[in-house]
Amino acid sequence: MADPIIISASPHVHSARTSKKVMYDVLYALIPAFLVSIYVFGISALILTSVAVISCLVFEYIIQKYLLKTKVTITDGSALITGILLAFNLPSNLPIWMIIIGALIAIGVAKLSFGGLGYNIFNPALIGRVFLLVCFPVQMTSWPTAVENNLTLVDAVTGETTLGIIKEGLMYGETMSTISEQLPSTMELFIGITSGSAGEMSALALLLGGIFLIVRKVITWHIPITMLVTMGVMTGIFWLVNPEQYANPLIHLLSGGAILGAFYMATDLVTSPMTKKGMVIFAIGIAVITVVIRLFGAYPEGVSFAILIMNAFVPLIDKYFKPRRFGNKIKSKIM
Amino acid sequence: MLKTFPKGGIHPEENKITSSKAIKKMPIPKVVYVPIAQHIGIPSEIIVDKKDKVEIGQVIAKSGGFVSSNIHSPIAGTVTKLDMIVDTSGYKKQCIVIRTDQKNETNFEEPVFPLKKEITMDQKDILQHITNSGIVGLGGATFPSHVKLDLKNDNKVDCLIINGVECEPYLTADHRLMLEKADEIIVGIQILMHALHINEAVIGIENNKKDAIKVLKQAAQSDKRIKVAALQVKYPQGSEKQLIKAILKREVPKGGLPMDVGVIVHNVGTIFAIYQAVQYNRPLIERVVTVTGKNIENASNFWVKIGTPIKDLVEEVGGMPEGTRKIVNGGPMMGKAIKNTDVPVTKGTSGILLISENEASRQEAKNCIRCGQCVFVCPMGLEPHLLMNLSEKGLYERLASEDAMTCIECGSCSYVCPSHRPLLDYIRFGKSIIKKLNTAKN
Ligand code: SF4
Numbered sequence: 096m097a098d099p100i101i102i103s104a105s106p107h108v109h110s111a112r113t114s115k116k117v118m119y120d121v122l123y124a125l126i127p128a129f130l131v132s133i134y135v136f137g138i139s140a141l142i143l144t145s146v147a148v149i150s151c152l153v154f155e156y157i158i159q160k161y162l163l164k165t166k167v168t169i170t171d172g173s174a175l176i177t178g179i180l181l182a183f184n185l186p187s188n189l190p191i192w193m194i195i196i197g198a199l200i201a202i203g204v205a206k207l208s209f210g211g212l213g214y215n216i217f218n219p220a221l222i223g224r225v226f227l228l229v230c231f232p233v234q235m236t237s238w239p240t241a242v243e244n245n246l247t248l249v250d251a252v253t254g255e256t257t258l259g260i261i262k263e264g265l266m267y268g269e270t271m272s273t274i275s276e277q278l279p280s281t282m283e284l285f286i287g288i289t290s291g292s293a294g295e296m297s298a299l300a301l302l303l304g305g306i307f308l309i310v311r312k313v314i315t316w317h318i319p320i321t322m323l324v325t326m327g328v329m330t331g332i333f334w335l336v337n338p339e340q341y342a343n344p345l346i347h348l349l350s351g352g353a354i355l356g357a358f359y360m361a362t363d364l365v366t367s368p369m370t371k372k373g374m375v376i377f378a379i380g381i382a383v384i385t386v387v388i389r390l391f392g393a394y395p396e397g398v399s400f401a402i403l404i405m406n407a408f409v410p411l412i413d414k415y416f417k418p419r420r421f422g423n424k425i426k427s428k429i430m
Numbered sequence: 431m432l433k434t435f436p437k438g439g440i441h442p443e444e445n446k447i448t449s450s451k452a453i454k455k456m457p458i459p460k461v462v463y464v465p466i467a468q469h470i471g472i473p474s475e476i477i478v479d480k481k482d483k484v485e486i487g488q489v490i491a492k493s494g495g496f497v498s499s500n501i502h503s504p505i506a507g508t509v510t511k512l513d514m515i516v517d518t519s520g521y522k523k524q525c526i527v528i529r530t531d532q533k534n535e536t537n538f539e540e541p542v543f544p545l546k547k548e549i550t551m552d553q554k555d556i557l558q559h560i561t562n563s564g565i566v567g568l569g570g571a572t573f574p575s576h577v578k579l580d581l582k583n584d585n586k587v588d589c590l591i592i593n594g595v596e597c598e599p600y601l602t603a604d605h606r607l608m609l610e611k612a613d614e615i616i617v618g619i620q621i622l623m624h625a626l627h628i629n630e631a632v633i634g635i636e637n638n639k640k641d642a643i644k645v646l647k648q649a650a651q652s653d654k655r656i657k658v659a660a661l662q663v664k665y666p667q668g669s670e671k672q673l674i675k676a677i678l679k680r681e682v683p684k685g686g687l688p689m690d691v692g693v694i695v696h697n698v699g700t701i702f703a704i705y706q707a708v709q710y711n712r713p714l715i716e717r718v719v720t721v722t723g724k725n726i727e728n729a730s731n732f733w734v735k736i737g738t739p740i741k742d743l744v745e746e747v748g749g750m751p752e753g754t755r756k757i758v759n760g761g762p763m764m765g766k767a768i769k770n771t772d773v774p775v776t777k778g779t780s781g782i783l784l785i786s787e788n789e790a791s792r793q794e795a796k797n798c799i800r801c802g803q804c805v806f807v808c809p810m811g812l813e814p815h816l817l818m819n820l821s822e823k824g825l826y827e828r829l830a831s832e833d834a835m836t837c838i839e840c841g842s843c844s845y846v847c848p849s850h851r852p853l854l855d856y857i858r859f860g861k862s863i864i865k866k867l868n869t870a871k872n
């Protein structure tokens with residue numbers, strides 16, 4: 096007998112787009128930054144990323160299969176991305192067991208306890224990172240020095256991040272002009288030959304991936320551009336007022352997690368607003384909080400905190416910044 | 431920059447396989463099944479009985495009210511049954527079954543209608559002819575046309591828009607009609623302008639039909655009041671509200687009608703039917719249907735008598751291709767899937783689309799990843815993910831307050847959702863409940 100005729104409601108066609116494809120696009124976008132991190136941090140970056148990814152997948156599998164007894168969804172690509180983003184936000188010389196704890200928090204607490212993909216309010220990778228930062232502040236803030244073409248296994252030298260150097264210098268009463276002698280050049284910052292978390296250093300590589308994401312329509316420009324422009328303007332104003340007390344905006348944009356945060360973390364589909372208006376508000380919020388933390392807070396870096404704080408506002412933003420309804424606010428004659 | 435509507439919309443694969451196929455006449459069917467509910471509104475009342483002999487164009491069911499329409503016999507023959515048959519809605523509906531009289535010559539005569547430009551009737555007569563001829567919106571909405579034309583005296587309608595957009599993938603019925611009957615369509619437009627005292631008409635055509643744009647521009651050359659607007663290709667531009675916005679930048683208010691912004695919209699097919707009704711007193715008994723699908727050998731466009739079983743059409747294009755899993759009455763975005771090919775062609779049938787195995791079944795719905803795609807593409811500015819959620823949870827009041835009722839059911843949201851969520855299914859369901867609750871309240 097021939098297969099039965101299918102009856103279903105319209106539409107009868109679908110764009111070839113699937114969530115899996117969206118996730119894999121994100122994955123491809125992360126490749127350049129991953130390569131740079133291996134180039135400067137060597138094999139340890141590879142180990143870090145593998146451990147993070149594998150633990151995320153394993154935890155998702157175990158928790159879904161044995162604890163929640165729901166469908167296992169590790170093939171949808173989302174846990175994979177969480178793993179990579181988590182790794183990108185960690186120093187590459189972090190002890191392996193800490194990485195595993197970070198993954199457990201990211202997947203178990205931040206994602207699955209909220210109901211799984213789509214229901215989590217906070218960016219899982221960032222929750223993992225902030226948890227580690229709070230529990231193990233020492234290990235989380237000692238970074239290996241970047242070495243070009245790094246093939247060694249040992250990271251004997253630990254260095255400071257650009258923002259860390261600035262914060263510390265200013266704390267001891269130095270001025271920006273003396274501090275800047277210790278800083279990497281803008282070009283080094285742009286390409287990524289600098290200390291920092293595994294995946295956050297190379298602005299160039301991250302921008303490449305970011306542009307790919309925009310071209311593939313996985314994200315729109317609204318969040319990353321608004322966030323970076325706001326950060327640039329804010330830090331620029333401070334810098335113009337007192338260049339000896341505040342670093343110039345380029346340093347702020349190119350160092351720390353600004354670009355990684357703007358293109359990959361803040362744009363996380365699940366934890367960002369749905370409308371373009373909402374996205375702009377969200378991104379401005381992140382930028383303002385980040386700058387406040389960086390300039391006046393105790394931590395040198397504030398992107399992760401800023402994104403998490405704004406994540407909490409997303410339901411509210413979605414509620415108040417709705418798309419404009421067609422035909423609204425125009426008086427109808429017949430009603 | 432070509433004109434288009436500003437918010438939302440998608441661009442599905444066009445697949446206009448049959449756009450170069452001239453409209454062929456279908457052979458006269460042996461039997462026709464004419465449903466009495468082919469239009470939106472009150473079903474017509476049957477006025478013939480079993481064994482009655484009927485002539486072509488004879489009224490067999492008369493309009494059941496103001497929002498209703500006459501139905502005429504598409505062929506000369508004998509009424510064999512008044513039966514309940516499954517129509518495109520999937521439900522059994524009353525229907526008049528007529529067996530063609532093979533000896534009656536009128537069935538086989540090719541009626542010739544030379545172009546008749548002169549408009550001799552006055553306004554009242556024109557409207558009377560349109561009302562009597564059973565003309566309904568042939569774009570698929572099947573709204574009785576005379577209702578749209580019944581303007582109150584204080585109307586401010588200043589523009590007639592002719593919908594030649596045909597934004598549905600696959601369908602080419604309107605495209606072919608515009609190419610082959612351009613002059614008649616222009617006269618049809620003039621008839622309406624005359625009857626309604628309107629001095630401006632715009633024919634909206636998407637830019638993937640450049641030949642039709644050219645032909646109509648040429649045909650309209652002698653009449654300065656009629657313009658042709660080339661539109662960017664974007665679905666759902668054929669929707670009245672989006673089309674008006676695209677062409678005139680006017681926005682029909684929520685819950686309002688095109689008339690509220692001084693516009694009347696008619697489909698090109700309807701205009702042609704009006705031309706025939708007024709100039710030749712010919713009622714609506716046939717229409718153009720695109721029979722298409724990726725695996726069909728001789729996909730083409732046909733002049734089809736209303737009531738012809740879809741089976742006959744499928745045979746005409748070389749039979750049902752192997753592996754066909756879905757039969758759609760209409761286009762792939764808004765058409766209805768039907769159970770089998772016994773269903774007859776009605777006034778609203780713009781196409782028959784046969785979809786094969788690999789495209790017919792839906793994929794499993796996954797969690798919403800909050801990507802916002804459905805929100806971006808919704809032409810009405812709705813939040814489909816939220817509407818589905820509310821409908822699923824049975825929160826109908828919230829659903830209504832989120833403007834679910836303004837959804838035009840274009841399907842753009844379901845089309846883009848990367849998680850394959852059946853957004854429109856739930857929205858439609860929610861809307862039907864809201865409608866029921868509202869009628870219960872009143
Ligand atoms: S909600 Fe309605 S109007 Fe909006 S895209 Fe979906 S079907 Fe179209």
Ligand code: SF4
Nearest residue numbers: 798799801802804847
């Ligand atoms: S398109 Fe689908 S996955 Fe994306 S927000 Fe809408 S419902 Fe959710």
